[in-house]
Amino acid sequence: MPAILDLKDIQKSFQDGEEKRTVLNNLQLEVAAGEFVAILGPSGSGKSTLLSIAGVLMSADKGHIILDGQDISQATQKIWTSIRREKIGFVFQSHQLLPYLTVYDQLLMAAKMSRVKNLDQRIKELLDDLGISDCAKKFPKQLSGGQKQRAAIARAFLAKPALILADEPTASLDEARGRQIAELLQKETKENHSAAIMVTHDERILDVVDHVYRLKEGQLFQEK
Ligand SMILES: Nc1ncnc2c1ncn2[C@@H]1O[C@H](COP(=O)(O)OP(=O)(O)OP(=O)(O)O)[C@@H](O)[C@H]1O
Ligand SMILES: [Mg+2]
Known part of the structure; x- marks a missing residue:
């Protein structure tokens, strides 16, 4: 399987008062199509920074972000x-x-921005798949925490993205709901042949993912 995401030698530092703090230090990560990986690490270790760089929301100081075979780090x-x-x-x-x-309507709006085909059908299919068909006409305030998270997952997978990035998606849920959300992420990842990365503090749901990495001193260590 060729990697969907290939992070090579990623370096990122932030200025912290007088000193420079290196958060990611020559970090490497490959995630293949259909692969669901978890990233663990203490608060402040750089997990969200890593997702922001992988999702090109933030630039790295050095290194390469190769998505779907294309080096996008300098785009x-x-x-x-x-x-x-x-x-x-x-x-x-x-x-x-x-x-x-x-x-x-949230899904409709997200889909229009990313040019999804057979839109109505795709939205209904996803809501059905995620078990929230009955929520289609509801507003967020009418939904439970788990239903809101399912709607957010539907929105993320709508355009069949190559890469899914989830930052503590189960944090606001109890253990059973959190597990369900992780399982739905896994299911959609496999069905869409996406590559998915989930940052989590919940070690009880790690059986759901293919690989587990721990972020320590700016680098990833594989645990599974
Ligand atoms: N935009 C920024 N400017 C300055 N420092 C930042 C910035 N973003 C993150 N940092 C610093 O980088 C370090 C890593 O932050 P990050 O948010 O990536 O950690 P995290 O592992 O996601 O933590 P948590 O588990 O609490 O979410 C922290 O010391 C943080 O203060
Ligand atoms: Mg974070």
Whole structure:
């Protein structure tokens, strides 16, 4: 399997008062199509920074981001924006749904930005797959935490992105709901042949992922 995401020699430092703090230090990571990996690490170890760099929301100081065989590390902001729309799906800790749109309309809007084909059918299929068909006409405030997270997953997978990046998607849920969300991420990742990275603090759900890495001193150590 060729890697969908290939991070090579990623370096990132932040200025912390007088001193420079190196958060990612020559970090390497490869994720293949259909592969679901988890990243663990203490608070402040750089997990969100790593996802931001992989999702071209933030630039690295050094290194290469190869997505779908293309080195995008030096591309313009404009190209990064279209890559984010067409090739990357994001799921965050708080679902980040828009309060004034129904679930169906959120998906419709996201899809229009990324040119999805057979839109209505794709939306219904995904909502059905994720077990929230009955939520299509509801607004976020009418949904439970787990339902909101499912809607956010539907939105992330809508355009069949090459890469899924999820930053603590189960953090606001109890263990059973958190596990369900991880299992749905796994299922969609396999079905769409996406590559998915989930940052998590929850070691109880690691049986759901293919590989586990721990971020320590700016580098990833494989544990599974
Ligand atoms: N934009 C920024 N400017 C300056 N420092 C930053 C910035 N973003 C992150 N940092 C610093 O980089 C380090 C890593 O932050 P990051 O948010 O990636 O950690 P994390 O592993 O996601 O932590 P958590 O588990 O708490 O979410 C922290 O010391 C943080 O203060
Ligand atoms: Mg974080």
